[in-house]
Amino acid sequence: MSNGSVERRIRRRSVHRSRSTAVSVSLGVLALVAAWIGTESVLHAVGAAPLLADPQTVVDAALRPDAAFVTVAEVVAGALVVLGVVLVVLALAPGRRHRSVVEHERGAVVIDTRILASTAANAAGLAAGVPEGNTSAAARGRRTEVRVVPVTGVPVDQETVRAAVRDRLAALDERFGKRVTVRVEEKGTLA
Amino acid sequence: MTKSNRTLNRVILLVLGLVAVVAGLVIGAGVLPAVRDALAGYVTLPDRVEVPAESLWIVAAACAVVVVLALVWIVTRGRGGTSVAVRERSGDDAVTVNVALVRDVLDHELRGVHDVVGSRVDTYLVRRQRAARVRVAVRRGGDAVTVLEAVDRALAVLDRTLGRPVPVLVHLTGGTRSALSRATRVH
Numbered sequence: 001m002s003n004g005s006v007e008r009r010i011r012r013r014s015v016h017r018s019r020s021t022a023v024s025v026s027l028g029v030l031a032l033v034a035a036w037i038g039t040e041s042v043l044h045a046v047g048a049a050p051l052l053a054d055p056q057t058v059v060d061a062a063l064r065p066d067a068a069f070v071t072v073a074e075v076v077a078g079a080l081v082v083l084g085v086v087l088v089v090l091a092l093a094p095g096r097r098h099r100s101v102v103e104h105e106r107g108a109v110v111i112d113t114r115i116l117a118s119t120a121a122n123a124a125g126l127a128a129g130v131p132e133g134n135t136s137a138a139a140r141g142r143r144t145e146v147r148v149v150p151v152t153g154v155p156v157d158q159e160t161v162r163a164a165v166r167d168r169l170a171a172l173d174e175r176f177g178k179r180v181t182v183r184v185e186e187k188g189t190l191a
Numbered sequence: 192m193t194k195s196n197r198t199l200n201r202v203i204l205l206v207l208g209l210v211a212v213v214a215g216l217v218i219g220a221g222v223l224p225a226v227r228d229a230l231a232g233y234v235t236l237p238d239r240v241e242v243p244a245e246s247l248w249i250v251a252a253a254c255a256v257v258v259v260l261a262l263v264w265i266v267t268r269g270r271g272g273t274s275v276a277v278r279e280r281s282g283d284d285a286v287t288v289n290v291a292l293v294r295d296v297l298d299h300e301l302r303g304v305h306d307v308v309g310s311r312v313d314t315y316l317v318r319r320q321r322a323a324r325v326r327v328a329v330r331r332g333g334d335a336v337t338v339l340e341a342v343d344r345a346l347a348v349l350d351r352t353l354g355r356p357v358p359v360l361v362h363l364t365g366g367t368r369s370a371l372s373r374a375t376r377v378h
Contacts, residue, residue, distance in 0.1 A: 010315070019200040026207050027207075027265055028265060031265075041248070056242045077215045091208060111362075115364065118332050
């Protein structure tokens with residue numbers, strides 16, 4: 001169905017989160033650390049006084065700190081390990097956003113999960129004949145759960161609502177309509 | 192939508208993450224006996240490393256390279272946005288269509304559509320082709336099917352206006368404006 005490598009590419013890039021911010025922040029921190037190490041090296045090489053500590057002191061403190069630096073070393077070590085794990089997870093996790101790809105003949109189409117749920121709630125409200133505020137829906141992946149609060153005295157047929165929601169979502173994409181669950185509340189509201 | 196290389200982004204994050212974990216473990220092995228014991232089976236860490244005076248310039252140069260590369264990467268990220276939606280060249284002449292025209296056409300076509308709160312258009316250069324991203328804000332409780340049909344009609348008008356189909360990404364989204372908009376009470 002879809003429609004050129006450019007559209008496939010922008011669709012894919014829209015569904016997955018960019019890591020540019022994370023990369024920029026960590027590269028910024030790396031640049032600061034590298035700048036500091038470089039400065040200290042140069043200062044030591046030309047025999048000037050260090051900014052904070054000369055390279056040998058830093059290496060000593062990192063490998064076997066003396067009593068004054070034990071807490072600092074512990075904190076730094078812990079922070080580095082946590083930061084590293086976060087970065088590795090960011091690098092390897094799929095990083096999908098709450099959006100779904102819809103097959104469509106013109107253009108690449110992505111729809112926020114929230115809008116899918118709102119569409120389902122809209123269809124359910126119409127089919128059940130209840131005001132819009134009485135229906136709510138949650139969509140996750142391809143599963144959609146709809147909750148209907150009936151108006152007192154007007155029975156709501158669960159199957160009808162389910163069929164309506166299924167048809168409406170299938171109009172977007174067949175895959176969304178397959179797993180729809182409808183829950184009709186026992187207690188109704190006044191119209 | 193931008194040009195940033197996402198695979199390389201992931202690789203950079205992975206490398207930096209692993210470096211941070213290793214550095215953390217090395218420092219941790221110096222202070223925490225538990226970490227030292229856990230690592231003892233795999234590596235033996237030296238108690239003391241002399242920093243030779245000759246290596247200082249090499250270290251400084253390496254640091255300078257790292258700083259420059261990092262800054263270059265940060266500054267050049269996210270390129271690819273453009274304000275020209277279509278560029279048609281014939282001989283020495285070129286006709287360009289600004290994104291504002293696309294914006295106006297879509298705004299005009301989507302105005303009055305029941306569940307649409309607003310739309311935003313921007314264009315990007317993707318693989319040396321110009322592509323448009325259309326973000327349509329859908330009213331809270333709105334119906335994506337009718338909105339998508341309206342967007343299809345609007346895109347058909349746009350194609351006729353521009354004289355050829357432009358690659359588009361249609362993104363139906365919520366957003367603050369639709370969250371604040373009133374839910375309709377009559378269908």
